[in-house]
Amino acid sequence: MTAHLIRGHQALRASAARAAAATRSERGDVPGWVLITLMTAALVVGLWAIAGDQLQTIFEDALSGVTGPDDPR
Template sequence: MKTRGRIAKKVLEERGDVPGWVLISLMTAGLVIAIWAIAGPALGAIFESALARVTGF
């Protein structure tokens, strides 16, 4: 039973790497924003072209 108590205590003491995950999340959001800024106009043009073709029939 002493081993079980030590394991439980060790599990409760583990906190994880919250700042690391926050940094990864912020970097991912930054990449999405950067890619969207670059590809956004092209994607908009493709979408408008597709709508024009559909409504042209």
């Protein structure tokens, strides 16, 4: 009976150690997320610099299409 309890205890500790190792490895890759964020910001700034006027025109046209023409008063 004692040997059975020892084996059960060892199996439980091994399972807990595997769960703890899996938790540590699932925390995420912080430098990877930082890189993705910086690259996304760079793309937005680049598009804004290249096509800012065109994007503003498209946005204003879309808004005027929804709200109607300006009030002529």
